[in-house]
Amino acid sequence: MEVALSKRRTERLLSIVVLLLSSRRYLTAEQIRAAVSGYPEEQESFKRMFERDKEELRDLGIPLETGRASQFDDDLGYRISRQDYELPEIHLEPDEAAVLGIASRVWQSAELAGAATGAALKLRAASREADGDGTASPPPGIQPRLTTQEPAFGLLWEAVRDRRPVTFDYRAIGRSEVTKRTLEPWGVVNRRGHWYVAGHDRARDAPRVFRLSRITGPVKLAGPPGSVKVPEGADARKMVKDWDRPQARDHTATLRVRADAGFALHRWGTVTSDAANPGWDRITIDYSDPEWYARYLAWFGPDVVVLDPPELREAVIRQLKGALA
Amino acid sequence: MSPQPRMVTSAERLRRLLALVPYVAARRVVGLAETAATFGMTERELIDDLNLAWCVELRAPEPYCPIDLSYEDGEISISQAESIARPLRLAADEASALLIALRMLAEVASFGQHQDGDAIARLIAKIEDAAGTAGAASSQVSVQIEHPNARGMAATLSAALSAGQRVHLRHYAWRRDEATERDVDPMRLLVVDGQTYLEGWCRRAEGVRLFRLDRVLSVDVLDVPAEVPDTAEPVDVDAGLFTASPSDVLVELSSARRRAGSPRTTRASR
Numbered sequence: 001m002e003v004a005l006s007k008r009r010t011e012r013l014l015s016i017v018v019l020l021l022s023s024r025r026y027l028t029a030e031q032i033r034a035a036v037s038g039y040p041e042e043q044e045s046f047k048r049m050f051e052r053d054k055e056e057l058r059d060l061g062i063p064l065e066t067g068r069a070s071q072f073d074d075d076l077g078y079r080i081s082r083q084d085y086e087l088p089e090i091h092l093e094p095d096e097a098a099v100l101g102i103a104s105r106v107w108q109s110a111e112l113a114g115a116a117t118g119a120a121l122k123l124r125a126a127s128r129e130a131d132g133d134g135t136a137s138p139p140p141g142i143q144p145r146l147t148t149q150e151p152a153f154g155l156l157w158e159a160v161r162d163r164r165p166v167t168f169d170y171r172a173i174g175r176s177e178v179t180k181r182t183l184e185p186w187g188v189v190n191r192r193g194h195w196y197v198a199g200h201d202r203a204r205d206a207p208r209v210f211r212l213s214r215i216t217g218p219v220k221l222a223g224p225p226g227s228v229k230v231p232e233g234a235d236a237r238k239m240v241k242d243w244d245r246p247q248a249r250d251h252t253a254t255l256r257v258r259a260d261a262g263f264a265l266h267r268w269g270t271v272t273s274d275a276a277n278p279g280w281d282r283i284t285i286d287y288s289d290p291e292w293y294a295r296y297l298a299w300f301g302p303d304v305v306v307l308d309p310p311e312l313r314e315a316v317i318r319q320l321k322g323a324l325a
Numbered sequence: 326m327s328p329q330p331r332m333v334t335s336a337e338r339l340r341r342l343l344a345l346v347p348y349v350a351a352r353r354v355v356g357l358a359e360t361a362a363t364f365g366m367t368e369r370e371l372i373d374d375l376n377l378a379w380c381v382e383l384r385a386p387e388p389y390c391p392i393d394l395s396y397e398d399g400e401i402s403i404s405q406a407e408s409i410a411r412p413l414r415l416a417a418d419e420a421s422a423l424l425i426a427l428r429m430l431a432e433v434a435s436f437g438q439h440q441d442g443d444a445i446a447r448l449i450a451k452i453e454d455a456a457g458t459a460g461a462a463s464s465q466v467s468v469q470i471e472h473p474n475a476r477g478m479a480a481t482l483s484a485a486l487s488a489g490q491r492v493h494l495r496h497y498a499w500r501r502d503e504a505t506e507r508d509v510d511p512m513r514l515l516v517v518d519g520q521t522y523l524e525g526w527c528r529r530a531e532g533v534r535l536f537r538l539d540r541v542l543s544v545d546v547l548d549v550p551a552e553v554p555d556t557a558e559p560v561d562v563d564a565g566l567f568t569a570s571p572s573d574v575l576v577e578l579s580s581a582r583r584r585a586g587s588p589r590t591t592r593a594s595r
Contacts, residue, residue: 003332003563004336006332006333006334006335007335007377009335010335010338010339010342010377010379011377011381012383013335013336013339014339014342014343014377014409015382015383017339017343017408018381018383018391018392018407018408018409018411019383021407021408021409022407022408031385034384034385035383035384035385035386036383036384037382037384056335056339059336060339060340060343060413060416061415061416061417061419062412062413063414074515079330082408084414085411085413085414086411086412086413086414087411087412087413087414087455088454088455090451090454090455091421091451092448092451093444093447095443095444096444096447096448096451098444099427099430099444099445099448100423100448102430103423103426103427103430103448104413104423104426106426106429106430107422107426111418112418112421112422112425113422115416115419115421115422115423116419116422116423116426117365117416118340118344118416119415119416119419119420119422119423119452120423121344121348121363121364122412122413122414122415122419123340123412123415123452123455124348124363124497125344125345125348125351125412126347126351126411126412126455127351128351132478142430142433142434142479142483142513142514142515142516142521143513143514143515143516144426144429144430144433144470144515144516144517145515145516145518146425146426146429146468147517147518155493160462160466161418161421161462161465179338186465187466187467188465188466188488189466189467189468190466190467190468190469191469191519192469192519193517193518193519193520194519202578205558227467230465232437235390235532236465236467236469237469240469241469253481261502262502263497263502263503264497264499264502267497267542281588289536294557300502316400
């Protein structure tokens with residue numbers, strides 16, 4: 001039942017597209033109703049249905065124009081300009097078609113995966129030469145995948161695309177409390193597999209970067225399309241890069257590590273043999289965050305002993321006691 | 326990626342039809358199976374769509390059927406497609422999704438020394454041209470891939486891959502904190518979630534394995550042709566690199582002492 005209904009609707013929408021594309025004049029709702037099967041007799045339900053159909057066509061990106069059907073007629077009419085509707089001529093070389101195949105499979109998120117495959121199909125439909133492309137056997141090379149597991153991505157993309165401000169709750173790094181932020185987003189950036197949004201934070205009246213995985217709860221649109229002005233020279237990519245700069249490894253630890261264990265510590269640290277303790281090496285190595293590094297060292301269990309500094313030694317001991325508790 | 330039967334909305338179906346009709350019309354004759362595969366649908370669904378297009382009838386001013394097509398012996402042809410013979414313009418989401426993906430590919434290709442670089446640049450220019458303002462928003466999204474250590478490695482492996490040669494890897498096994506040595510027949514280079522991986526047939530494990538390039542300590546290209554067994558199945562990265570399975574348990578890691586920060590959630594196998 002539902003399938004049949006949806007099928008009739010598709011038929012009706014397709015008929016409207018064909019009809020309005022072939023007509024140079026604006027056609028009134030009544031003229032459309034007369035030409036297209038599937039509209040009800042009753043006037044009110046026809047109007048409702050027609051309104052919904054128009055909305056659906058516009059959502060698909062079909063440039064439905066409105067204008068006066070004739071100078072003697074007060075009724076509004078509709079048409080679709082061929083020039084606005086049609087994808088311009090495009091000719092794809094075989095290697096371009098192969099690349100198109102790879103690009104259309106990059107997105108793994110609901111938001112943009114469908115859009116990318118839809119676009120690729122349109123381009124292939126526009127170009128005869130796109131045949132023999134890479135769908136069956138992609139050429140060797142690097143195949144990237146982009147995932148957007150962060151639920152905030154969809155709305156932030158919409159906000160950036162339509163230049164609309166957003167609000168969301170955010171938990172900053174190292175903070176347990178959540179704060180409400182209002183942001184004029186300038187750009188969304190993926191860096192090392194993580195998504196960020198950069199823009200103007202209204203409350204702080206300054207440029208800020210937010211990591212999408214730290215946004216808690218829903219993102220809400222907080223203004224009409226076009227209300228965000230991206231300043232000249234704003235570079236979201238650079239903002240995120242600066243924000244994500246790795247912390248300086250400004251601490252040095254001295255460790256005693258079992259000679260046949262701690263491969264990573266041996267490789268990335270400076271090793272001297274420990275004469276007093278056969279079977280053990282003495283390693284000095286730089287690190288940035290003591291808490292994080294203590295957790296990492298605790299993972300080696302009895303194969304690593306921290307000699308210095310005392311704070312790191314204490315932190316590792318706490319970690320190990322915590323694991324036993 | 327085998328097409329799975331699912332409910333398609335009338336809007337999605339219309340979108341598909343408006344690409345399908347021009348696709349067939351531009352080709353005069355095209356295979357049914359091939360078209361179904363291109364559009365990610367079953368042959369049954371494709372035939373349903375063709376019937377739907379063929380049934381379109383305009384009743385006024387004079388009744389006529391604008392679309393005429395036929396399918397037989399596994400081939401489709403459209404003799405009349407009327408006003409929908411050309412595909413619809415790219416929508417903003419469509420143009421942007423492709424352009425973002427292509428710019429990411431360009432960045433990846435630049436360190437892999439891949440010959441695709443030129444084709445990517447040409448395709449980007451053509452799509453920007455065809456999309457017009459619809460592609461403008463794509464500049465608001467960017468993907469950065471940084472491989473300080475993997476850059477040279479990727480170039481070496483990419484060359485071995487094109488030449489079909491076996492490689493010898495010294496690889497740091499993070500979980501076991503040790504270096505392992507193995508011969509691998511390369512299958513693909515993947516970039517997933519910002520990390521670059523070599524997928525290959527590991528001759529030691531006799532199975533398909535993924536090696537994170539930033540954990541590869543050294544690579545030697547061997548003077549031996551790669552032999553990837555026919556049974557080697559590529560890892561299905563389309564569902565995410567680490568697929569959840571029913572035996573997974575969700576582990577909530579939270580520490581009372583770590584006052585700062587949120588409870589962290591990790592998925593562990595079994």
